[in-house]
Amino acid sequence: MARHWKWAALIVAILAAIVYPYAVRSYFLSLAIEVLIYSIFAMSLDLLLGYTGLTSFGHAAFFGLGAYILAYTALGLTDNILVTVPLVIIGAALLALIIGFFALRTSGIYFLMVTMAFAQMLFSIAISWSDVTGGSDGLAGVPRPVIGVGAWAYTFDSRESYYYLVLAFFLLSWIALRSIVGSPFGAALRGIRDNEQRMRALGYNTFRYKMAAFVIGGAFAGLAGALLTHFTQHAAPETLYWATSGQVMIMLIVGGVGTLVGPMLGAAVIRLLPTFVSSYTERWEIVLGLVFILFVLFAPRGIVGLLRRAVEKRP
Amino acid sequence: MTHRKATIFTRRQFLRTLGVTAGALAAGPALSACGATALTAAPAATAVPPTAALTSVPAPTAVPTVAAPSLKIGVLLPYTDIYAALGENITAGMEMYFEEAGGVAGGRTIKVIKEDEGTAPDKALEKARKLVEQDEVDFVTGIVSSGVLAGVRDYFDSNKKLLICSNAGANALSRGAKTPYIWRTSFTNWQPNWPVGTWAAENVGKKAYISVPDYGAGANTITAFQNSFEAAGGTIIGVQKTPFPNMGDPAPFITELAAANPELVYCFYSGGAAVTFMKAWGELGLAGQIPLMSSGFMVEEDVLPAEGDAALGVRSGLHWALSLDNADNAKFTEAYKARTGKDANVFAVQGYDTGRAIVEMINAVEGDTSDVDALIDALGGISFPSPRGTFALDANSQAPKQHIYLREVQNVGGALHNVVIEDLGEIVDPGDDSKG
Amino acid sequence: MSASQFIFQLFNGLVFSMLLFILAAGLSLIFGLMDVINLSHGAFYLLGGYIGLTMVRQFDNFWIALIVAPLIVSGLGLIVEYFFLRRLYGRHRHLDQVLFTFGLALIAADLIRWRWGAYVESVPGPDELKGAVVIFGALFPRYRMSLIFFGLIIAAGLGLLIGRTRIGAIVRAGVSDAQMVSGLGIDIQKVFAGVFALGTALAALAGVLGAPVLNLYPGLDLEILILALVVVVVGGLGTLKGAFFGSLLIGLANTFGKALIPQFSMFLIFAVMAVVLLARPSGLFGVKGN
Secondary structure, X not given: OHHHHHHHHHHHHHHHHHHHHHHOOHHHHHHHHHHHHHHHHHHHHHHHHOXXXXXXXXXXXXXXXXXXXXXXXXXXXXXXXXXXHHHHHHHHHHHHHHHHHHHOOOOHHHHHHHHHHHHHHHHHHHHHOHHHHOHHHOEEOOOOOEEOOHHHOEEOOOHHHHHHHHHHHHHHHHHHHHHHHHOHHHHHHHHHHXXXXXXXXXXXXXXXXXXXXXXXXXXXXXXXXXXXXXXXXXXXXXXXXXHHHHHHHHHHHHHOOOOOHHHHHHHHHHHHHHHHHOOOOOOHHHHHHHHHHHHHHHOOOHHHHHHHHHHHHOO | OOOOOOEEOOHXXXXXXXXXXXXXXXXXXHHHHHOHHHHHHOHHHHHOOHHHHHHOOOHHHOHHHHHOOOEEEEEEEOOOOOOHXXXXXXXXXXXXXXXXXXXXXXXXXXXXEEEEOOOOHHHHHHHHHHHHHHOOOOEEEEOOOHHHHHHHHHHHHHXXXXXXXXXOOOHHHHOOOOOOOEEEOOOOOHHHHHHHHHHHHHHOOOEEEEEEEOOHHXXXXXXXXXXXXXXXXXXXXEEEEXXXXXXXXXXXXXXXXXXXXXXXXXXOOOHHHHHHHHHHHHHOOOOOOOOEEEEHHHHOOOOHHHHHHHHOOOEEEEOOOOOXXXXXXXXXXXXXXXXXXXXXXXXXXXXXXXXXXXXXXXXXXXXXXXXXXXXXXXXXXXXXXXXXXEEEEEOOOOEEOEEXXXXXXXXXXXXXXXXXEEEEEEEOOOOOHHHO | OOHHHHHHHHHHHHHHHHHHHHXXXXXXXXXXXXXXXXXOHHHHHHHHHHHHHHHHHHHOOHHHHHHXXXXXXXXXXXXXXXXXXXXXXXXXXXXXXXXXXXXXXXXXXXXXXXXXXXXXXXXXXXXXXXXXXXXXXXXXXXXXXXHHHHHHHHHHHHHHHHXXXXXXXXXXXXXXXXXXXXXXXOOHHHHHHHHXXXXXXXXXXXXXXXXXXHOEOOOHHHHXXXXXXXXXXXXXXXXXXXXXXXXXXXXXXXXXXXXXXXXXXXXXXXXXXXHHHHHOOOOOOOOOXX
16 A cells, blocks of 8 residues: 555656646756756765765765766767766766775775765866866866757757756666665665675675675766756866765765665755755854754654654654 | 845935935036046945936936836855855945945846855856846846856856856956856956066066966966066076965975075965965065065955064055055045945955946946846946046956056054055956967 | 975974874864764864964963863863763764764854954964074974974873873773773763863864964864864874874875975875775774774
8 A cells, every 4th residue: 555655656756847847937947957966966875875884975076077077078079968978977987996996995984084085186186187177167168968869969958958857867867776775786785784794704795795886876976967067067176075075975864864765855955955044144054054953963864764753653 | 035135225215315316417517527536525426427417317317217126136255165255345345335326226226135155166056046047136246266257157158147247357257268248347367467577577586486376366377477577587487386275384385485596486375375375474584585476365455464564565466455546445445444344455346346337337228237238338338436546347358457556565554554666557458368 | 305495394294293183183082982073173173263362362362362262162062062962972873973063063163254254363373482493594483393392292191191091091991992981880971071072172272273373264174174084094093193193194294295296285195095094994003993
């Protein structure tokens, strides 16, 4: 019975997402695009943090690399997403392979700091290597994406069309990540999160599993960075900065770690809350800080935890 | 939604302004005969330039305009993080002018909607969208960071929305990345550095070491100074690019500078980095030993009190100085100090001039902001007496054509201030990279 | 780089190292004993600096500021620990700690800007330490030189406290096994509270001592937090020795990086951290499995 309700809710949500552009003003459409992009980013981190127990504080490395690869190829080579998106995903996955090779030897807070170190090194390169990266000003003038070839080419130049493109990528990412965490592979990841030594004793090569999760998470983060760059038409070094890693981690914690709905809710709250609060008061940072503290004290499992409690309380 | 932050002028202020403006209009011919000093003596009257008043006497004050919708100005400036002080100064200067103008431009009540620029380009872009699409502002002004300016450039360009930039100086926006929809009331990074290069080679020394933060404005500073310095026979013996955004303790950088034995050091730091660099320079015993010259922002009035005596004798180029001798500046600096309790600085001047440029622009189109091209035409044509001298925009670079003043930090009556020691003439950005 | 230049840069590096040490020692103790990731440590640093600024302006005496500011800030630290942090202990609450302390840092940064404004503020050092000493014919500021001694004195003091006293023994035992300590009938809550107060006091002390060198401005809190985190992790969590040598390594690497490859001096710090952790996954002096 509950299963049916879940499917119904899902279908309603997807239908709502499809008609959304016709119901709201353009600014709210742009917010939705950002929330969807950051949802992909936050979900990709959740695969590491929530499902595998890898507290990465350097997830911006993949997000930012995705942004720069996209800007670079779209500006110099092609704006066709059939080419650019695979390039971005391969690039981010390769970077994850390299960082993971080193970082996965450490654990806990040390892992957190090593991943941050790699992201900060990339940030430093992005700032200094200005001939390639545009330095602190980044790469501007990124065109809107194109799909298809020749006469069947379509340009996503309106905001509505771009929204649907992002929505499609979001749904694909969600389905992909959902099937990953639901597979035996996902079960193994959760096993590593809960007790890595036991998994090793059971004969699992936990390093390989963690590496696989790290690479998949990195690839999706790269995709999110690329989608953001197409939307803002600008790749900025800030996408690589530790504050970006911090922001996505906060999204995850606020939304609820270890679920795939949590990251979306968290992305929505963290992206939208400052926007609305700052329209009312210049002291929006205090409000944001207080909200965080309230979450920690009263909703330790994030928004998802709150919702679950509300559902369970009902007779 | 945004009412609590919006500056709305009261009806009484508005009516009073109408009265004053009407009176000034009646005296229009007399005012224009009196020239600039008379104009500045009656600030509300300056809201309408005499020429416009003469050609279209009734328009700005005609009764129907009372019902005109308010003029919504989106202000995107940093109010948090490292650039917060700059945002506050620009805002204070701009709001000061709006009040002087009675809160009215082109017969419409001015309504300011402020948003936080922050430091991240994508978040600032989201704020710009909010201002343009949700608040439906007539145009946007602000932007301190060049990185943010690069990030919002395409949005204003493709949406054909006017952005009047009141700080960020990236050369590119006047050159390769120029768009008709972004104009600057501030400066280009090239402007304050290029004329100083010539002056330094002629008056200070021929061997210079440059130290700047490793970001866009730093790179603009290097090329501008190097171009004119070398043309005047100087040699750059070294360039030091320090990490951005966080420099940390500058002592190791300064030690290297000193060891290279330059005849002068030229640098550009701002905010916390400027103070930290300058104080370490003094503590390491180099103040007065190696001539230090800089882009004017490094020793501007916002950081000078914290820098202290280490800054004494530093010479810099900028488009304004606190001691600049003209009537508008005297009036402005006094009023600003009375208003904020602090000495004015170049950012406040930029805010003030931006406020006036906006009012003049809106007056020129008689409050009609529907045609962005007409708005841009009006903006390009304005000219008025400003604390920095005459304010006018260069149509090619879409930035002010303005005098650059060579200033020296001196002890003026017990406090450190910049004193103008030479006017380096009117400097207009070439609009291309031909001069660095 | 000539020999005299090298010596001079060495002193620059030691000054920065000692400042980092005072800051990082508190963070390391809190990490090591309480297993708390404290992202508000930078905010306590900045708050200490600003309270010091007010004290210096009020009493025109740096030494009063140096004593009073850490006391006030450690009082705030106690309040934070007693009312909030106490509910968030334990390994499985790491993410809650991150969110809580980051929220606290946001609030603190905004309140500081509210109270002290967004202008850069400088704090004059004590009159007794004005002027400079001569090193190889070049002037080295006396205040900066004295920071090296302050750092060493604090290191020695903390070393005695942790290594030689009963409280220190409890803290050391707590770092390796907090449960065992409470099993011995010791009120570990009180020890935690004390260590958190000590840690925040050290942050504030660093804030006051660092203000004449690095000044005070919005954003410095996060800038300094990142450096402190790097030091603590490089040295190894929870060991004073680790914080000390981690500070030396990072401080000197940063200084010589600035001298030799200025553009990549930030890069170098993170590269050093990555290399250290790859060679020793628990930092230089960290206990394995922490």
